[in-house]
Amino acid sequence: MTSQGLQPDTSELDAWLATNAEAIDTTQALASEILPRLGRAGVFRIGVPAHFGGSGATIADAIEAVAHVAEQSLAAAFVFWGQRTFIEYVLQSSNESLRTRWLDTLLSGELAGATGLSNAMKYLSNIEPLQMKARSLNGDQWTLDGSLPWITNLRPQGFVAAAAFDHASQESGVPPSIFAIPHDAKGVTRSEDLDLVALRSSNTAALRVEGTVLDQSFRITADAPAWLARVRPGFLGLQCGMSVGLARRCLAAVGEAGPGSRAAVAGEAEHLANELEDLTHRLKDGVLKGIFIAAPAALFEIRIALAAIVEAAVGLEVQVTGGRGYLRGQGGTARRMREAAFVPIVTPSLVQLKNQLALHAKAHSA
Template structure:
């Protein structure tokens, strides 16, 4: 790790312990940590993969994943919002059109403008899992968008959302929209069992005007653009899982100071999980550096993301079993991390989604061989 990367990571780690750790229970119960996120943006917590000339740290995606991992050690919900914000910066960095990048990238990268990614429905649609929810028609100045998205996280009236829509007979567009734009309506969702502090809202579009200056990719650009951003989109989520795993292992080790004589009979031991984690982290870091330059093999990316979900589920279940009744108390991190790990396994691309895409790609490779 370079000195500049080390300086960034150390600052984020200290900030997470001093400012985030005391708020974790409140965030889990529904408090949106807006001021923490804005300060994290000022520290560079969303912009490791963004060049300095465009308002970033000039590092790469592997360092951004390290930053997300550090936040996730303290709070998986907040790490998810770090992924939302840094991924919106990733979208804008790689935008096919200069105007939208110049308009928003530096402000999103710094946390001045908070942003949510509403691409779950589109990613599932492109994988053949569900129909796309937003529809767009061309206008003289851009597009008019209608439809609704059930869950978009890290958004509010003064935030930005990045979403995609189907254009009849043309394909798809991806665009940025202010959440207080005319025709955009935000509505509360039913309470979640976890991730309540992520400000996840229903977003409805009623004849929303999207100018060409806010379009990230037009229909003819969309396919190549999605292929470019998808590895980073998927890999960025691994930081959420990796941090949860690290925190679970640390908790297991602490419990073993008094209960190792009985915990030894459990299936997953801390040191075994730690060894698997180190191998996985090395794989993710290597793929992230390749994704930064557009060279990461998608199949390997999907497998790394799948392995992160599976290991997070195992580690958090083992932590609860190691800690016993204490870990089942609402004031203990074990039960919270278990809920957060389940989220890592169901957020798009979910574990079942990943397995489907991996299967589809492997079949295509076998047919081509």
């Protein structure tokens, strides 16, 4: 870890992930175990202030922890990202009741936190409109309606999901709000798990709210655009940790290959490793210093560059592993190929980010 703080011992978690990474990726059999095991390992507390029940350190250490888990299992890291990002939302909210109600059980892994804000992040970048609507009942209650097709960490045993809601026309001029939606609120339904080709133990499903009534104590923020701009670096920074960890593991596999194979790609592997180290440093530094709040394009560029490194690193692993990697149960190469295929499409996708960068460049050249 890069900062001071009481850091957890993850050796037991590491061993379990190493043993079960294939099953976590290809089946739903272990979906109920991932969150509690991450919680028992204490990783959700990393980067959370001690007075809130955390182990101290910084958000950069939390990014590094996501990367460490991703080296073993991207599916487990995906769950980790969802949980830790939701915890960050609770920490960054001015609504004290959210922390009082849920923070302890989120940190322990007893309750699942689902970000649910992919739609909102795309809304912030003018990619798509908000899909959820809020209608005021009085000054302190709202009726919520809408659906989100893809949310990770919707644990059937209990979850709370963040979602952004556009206010009805009767409240024109009011910025969108973000609410924390508990699984047991009236009108909240979770679909069956989506039939994913990989990451199948990530509890990824669709969420629908119909006539759900929540009051002020469930509102994360009353000004979604301003608040999202502040939390986006953490959202994307923690997500980038997934790419960092996966790329590291692919390059480690290259280093474990036979001497002839290693020698054939040594130059490429060294170049990727150096570039990965540089990007990881820039990512952590930018998140810690708040650079990406005012300059999101710089963060988008890092996310895109990390995805390119993942693609190149897994490609090198395939080359040095050869036909053995095409067999089941042979070191995880095939699984990492599936994991790498997810990196470009996790929201915001590379296509969406590239479009945003093109608009940014056009605006600044006008």
